[in-house]
Amino acid sequence: MPEKELNVLKPKDFASDQDVRWCPxxxxxxxxxxxxxxCAKIGQTRExxxxxxxxxxxxxxxxxxxxxxxxxxxxxAPAFASGVKLANPGxxxxxxxxxxxxxxxxxNHLLHVLxxxxxxxxMLFNNRIYGLTKGQYSPTSEEGxxxxxxxxxxxxxxxxxxxxxxxxEASFVARAVDxxxxxxxxxxxxxxxxxxxxxEIYQDCNVFNHHAFKYATDKDSKEDHILRLEHGKPMIFxxxxxxxxxxxGNRKPRVVELGKGIQADDLLFHDEHDESLxxxxxxxxxxEFPEPMGVFYQIEDECYENLLQKQVDDAIEAKGKPDxxxxxxxxxxxxxx
Amino acid sequence: xxxxTNTEVPQSNKPTEELASAVIRFAGDSGxxxxxxxxxxxxxxxxxxNDVATLPDFPAEIRAPAGTVAxxxxxxxxxxxxxxxxxxxxxxxxxxxxPAAFKAHIDDVQQGGIIVVNEDEFTKINLRKAGYPEGYxxxxxxxxxxxxxxxxxxxxxxxxxxxxxxxxxxKDIGRCKxxxxxxxxxxxxxxxxxxxxxYLEDYFGKKKKLPAVAEANVKTLKAGYFFGETTEMxxxxxxxxxxxxxxxxxxxxxxxxxxAMGLATAAQLASKTLVYCSYPITPASDVLHSLxxxxxxxxxxxxxxxxxxxxxxxxxxxxxxxxxxxxxSGPGLALKSEALNxxxxxxxxxxxxxxxxxGPSTGLPTKTEQSDLLQALYGRNGDSxxxxxxxxxxxxxxxxxxxxxxxxxxxxxxxxxxxDGYIGNGAEPWRIPNVEDLEPIEISHPVFDEKVEWHPxxxxxxxxxxxxxxxxxxxxxxxxxLEKAHITGNVSYDFENHQFMTDLRRMKVEKVADSIPDxxxxxxxxxxxxxxxWGGTYGSILTAxxxxxxxxxxxxxxxxxxxxxxxxxxxxxxxxFKQILVPELNTGQxxxxxxxxxxxxxxxxxxxxxxxxxxxxxxxxxxxxLNGELGDREYLTPRLHKVDINDQDIDLAKFGxxxxxx
Numbered sequence: 001m002p003e004k005e006l007n008v009l010k011p012k013d014f015a016s017d018q019d020v021r022w023c024p025x026x027x028x029x030x031x032x033x034x035x036x037x038x039c040a041k042i043g044q045t046r047e048x049x050x051x052x053x054x055x056x057x058x059x060x061x062x063x064x065x066x067x068x069x070x071x072x073x074x075x076x077a078p079a080f081a082s083g084v085k086l087a088n089p090g091x092x093x094x095x096x097x098x099x100x101x102x103x104x105x106x107x108n109h110l111l112h113v114l115x116x117x118x119x120x121x122x123m124l125f126n127n128r129i130y131g132l133t134k135g136q137y138s139p140t141s142e143e144g145x146x147x148x149x150x151x152x153x154x155x156x157x158x159x160x161x162x163x164x165x166x167x168x169e170a171s172f173v174a175r176a177v178d179x180x181x182x183x184x185x186x187x188x189x190x191x192x193x194x195x196x197x198x199x200e201i202y203q204d205c206n207v208f209n210h211h212a213f214k215y216a217t218d219k220d221s222k223e224d225h226i227l228r229l230e231h232g233k234p235m236i237f238x239x240x241x242x243x244x245x246x247x248x249g250n251r252k253p254r255v256v257e258l259g260k261g262i263q264a265d266d267l268l269f270h271d272e273h274d275e276s277l278x279x280x281x282x283x284x285x286x287x288e289f290p291e292p293m294g295v296f297y298q299i300e301d302e303c304y305e306n307l308l309q310k311q312v313d314d315a316i317e318a319k320g321k322p323d324x325x326x327x328x329x330x331x332x333x334x335x336x337x
Numbered sequence: 338x339x340x341x342t343n344t345e346v347p348q349s350n351k352p353t354e355e356l357a358s359a360v361i362r363f364a365g366d367s368g369x370x371x372x373x374x375x376x377x378x379x380x381x382x383x384x385x386x387n388d389v390a391t392l393p394d395f396p397a398e399i400r401a402p403a404g405t406v407a408x409x410x411x412x413x414x415x416x417x418x419x420x421x422x423x424x425x426x427x428x429x430x431x432x433x434x435x436p437a438a439f440k441a442h443i444d445d446v447q448q449g450g451i452i453v454v455n456e457d458e459f460t461k462i463n464l465r466k467a468g469y470p471e472g473y474x475x476x477x478x479x480x481x482x483x484x485x486x487x488x489x490x491x492x493x494x495x496x497x498x499x500x501x502x503x504x505x506x507x508k509d510i511g512r513c514k515x516x517x518x519x520x521x522x523x524x525x526x527x528x529x530x531x532x533x534x535x536y537l538e539d540y541f542g543k544k545k546k547l548p549a550v551a552e553a554n555v556k557t558l559k560a561g562y563f564f565g566e567t568t569e570m571x572x573x574x575x576x577x578x579x580x581x582x583x584x585x586x587x588x589x590x591x592x593x594x595x596x597a598m599g600l601a602t603a604a605q606l607a608s609k610t611l612v613y614c615s616y617p618i619t620p621a622s623d624v625l626h627s628l629x630x631x632x633x634x635x636x637x638x639x640x641x642x643x644x645x646x647x648x649x650x651x652x653x654x655x656x657x658x659x660x661x662x663x664x665x666s667g668p669g670l671a672l673k674s675e676a677l678n679x680x681x682x683x684x685x686x687x688x689x690x691x692x693x694x695x696g697p698s699t700g701l702p703t704k705t706e707q708s709d710l711l712q713a714l715y716g717r718n719g720d721s722x723x724x725x726x727x728x729x730x731x732x733x734x735x736x737x738x739x740x741x742x743x744x745x746x747x748x749x750x751x752x753x754x755x756x757d758g759y760i761g762n763g764a765e766p767w768r769i770p771n772v773e774d775l776e777p778i779e780i781s782h783p784v785f786d787e788k789v790e791w792h793p794x795x796x797x798x799x800x801x802x803x804x805x806x807x808x809x810x811x812x813x814x815x816x817x818x819l820e821k822a823h824i825t826g827n828v829s830y831d832f833e834n835h836q837f838m839t840d841l842r843r844m845k846v847e848k849v850a851d852s853i854p855d856x857x858x859x860x861x862x863x864x865x866x867x868x869x870x871w872g873g874t875y876g877s878i879l880t881a882x883x884x885x886x887x888x889x890x891x892x893x894x895x896x897x898x899x900x901x902x903x904x905x906x907x908x909x910x911x912x913x914f915k916q917i918l919v920p921e922l923n924t925g926q927x928x929x930x931x932x933x934x935x936x937x938x939x940x941x942x943x944x945x946x947x948x949x950x951x952x953x954x955x956x957x958x959x960x961x962x963l964n965g966e967l968g969d970r971e972y973l974t975p976r977l978h979k980v981d982i983n984d985q986d987i988d989l990a991k992f993g994x995x996x997x998x999x
Contacts, residue, residue: 016815018827047810050657062815063828068807070656071817072649073679079646083653083661084807086612086639091657091807109649112642308637315632322634324605324772327598332532333588333769334384 011036014046016066022057027178027203028125032064038187049092052081054101057132058125061096075106078113081120089305094121099140100130103161114168116304117195124161124200129209162282162296165198172197173278173297177216178204182293189295195303215286225286229294234267237290253284272298351574358417359577360425364442365434366403367396367410370515375412377519381532383589383766386579387416390876391764392424397703404466409441418578422876426951432518434458436467439475451486457493488570492517499560503553513557520561527576530562590767592731592760596690597627599738600662601634607746607778609660614639614650616669619702620758621692624664648673655685658806660742664690667709677751678717683816684802686745693757695947704947705759707872708923713753714901720839722846725900727755729875732767734760743778748849749801759949760873785811794826800845850902858910860886860893866962867914868894871927874950878920881955892959911937918942918962920955925972941972
């Protein structure tokens, strides 16, 4: 195995020769830049990296990375990525998906890739709209959303991608905003996680759903609307860091102001290894709550591709090296002379 | 792996009738262990040296209500002193474990045939469950007595008495009665019992750690055998001598098992890891089961969350440089078609096994059919040429799986391999190949050379693109389902490029014909009638052709393994015969292709009854065609085991449909 060439590659070395064709001002550009930066920073190599996507605006991503890549079919990227890992567990596999690709047509595959814990980094670009097909509502569009396919307002109940990921036994669950400073750190932690890492990225579709996340990006007010999670720290937020999350007697989270009889130590503390807490966080939505950002949940667990490889190794250890002739000769044989 | 001895049974005083072949069928409730009795009889006969062919027939429901006709499970074995290719038309001996089994199978037994019934089960309740009228018992009906040689044996009671002192529960004792019946039939056909004895000892005694159960089964097996010897119930015993076959080592092999072994072998010949990605579906699941047990051959199996994921994962495997294979049956192939098209567009090697079953929709999951040919050839969006090949017998699944893998890799293309429920679940003796005789599968993955310009969609002399795999420095590239620019593989919406690439994909698959052998005509190279078959109907068509030739008729047959592309000499063969008949277990899918592709007046023999052809049905069709009775009608359909030109279908005629069948 050749040694990883640490810090030799620059972010631009991860840029392919293809022109990036997202709409000017699309949130995808910021994410692309962060991913290239993180790949270089953590010493990932171009030849060992594989980016796999489905269909949708976000799924054009692999074309812009100077790595191996597959722009597959709608919703199925987790299954292709799983296959790549089955064949070669040593590759660094990233999956790029969106709210339609990952949660609508591909919802089933997302559940299974997460529960199996393949070592795959999954970035779900959530813009709460169908962009490539020019503006229909998606599984994360808010109730009542008026679009071309819902002129009287969407009557579908939206789902929370992170609640789904947690229920599907994901071993790493996080959220970030496309233009936020913390996106890079979240992606870096995801990249270093051994197992399936699910990262929801709030991404602005400035053509069909502009400002869907204005509350989380507006310079003046965003700190009042998001909660930056830090493991082992009390949940404090606000521009002046004067608000916090407190659990009431019915184990319901409440937004409280610090100072008036409530100290930081009384607040809820973040614990990345606490399943129930992470689920509770995944249910907190704007405007009732600040929306949590950062790593919700992270545990160590065996990866599917390694467990499978171990079964193969164990079987060879127990039964001996592959011998086709012995396989042919198994069962009752009889000789005709 | 014990090499069993061909111990002859002890000599008996009973007279022996020598038979050239015999067809027997075990039938009982689906919980009665008929499949086990049948497979044991098959193993024993194969080891004895007969040629064998089998037809298991079980209900779609795992446990249909006990005692009903819907819950009847059957297993038919044809064993012979000569080379045979089918499980046989008429049943010579039926073993019916209950009234429902009797009712479901009695019409298939030849006149004068032997019927052994478990008379204990012909109770009022069971007769009612079988749907017989109140107060009626077929065993008391003279019409059956006159037509068949019925022997009533109290199998339930004799089995109970045999095992009375074992201390086993009544239920467990009842489960052993299939072995009593098997023992009796072994005696009747002079088969050695030692293969089954060692099976029972290995399976129940060693594997399941139930030595008491093994002992009980052996005891009742022997009791059944000795019952035949000591009672006067059967005036004569039968004997079927060994078949003269080519020297070598043989074993019995089932079709799905052969497919699994072929795939594992192909991977080793290619120095690749086989990753078999599949979602359970009848009748293909046994391929998954067989491969899941082959971890020590480096085989990885992946039970995906659905058919689509299985196909996609197999493609991911191939993209990453190993041998990706998926297996399914008809409805599963429909689900895989979008992803299959992606593999075709990305030009990656992948093998898709389709063990066909009765359709459309859920159809007849446990019954056989050949009605996915057009789906395999054309069931995708766009102009989508895939390589399609079909296995013709259980043992042939081994070779076909290797060839499918070889073509997929050589031409960087998806290859669909068609088998069917009949050959997948059927079994035959298989001459064990020598590993050294198998030709390696050559692969060369490109490596980076800065002096050489390299592109992912450049092509070699086979029009095949390079298989550059992740992990290879300097060859990073992106592929996907959008149209590719020639050579560079970049996304291209250029209309001339699309025309060019569409032609190129077609030409590449047509070029596969360079790698497939010419068809061989069975019989004279020209004549009055050519039968054209494909897939699992091989045995019936071959046997019917042999019989027609023996009767002096100018009839020959060909059998297509390669459905796309077809062998280069097919056209000239078709031109050498006055008439062409295409027997298929569908409504005429190959016939349509032959007519469209070669402008020949091919006629059909089409059966869609969930069962393989009887040889007799093809013989009847040959007669009708040669006698000029077909007129301008395009096809014949057998009904009730007969192809009858005058038999009008009244029900259909009521709807104004009267040209459909003859």
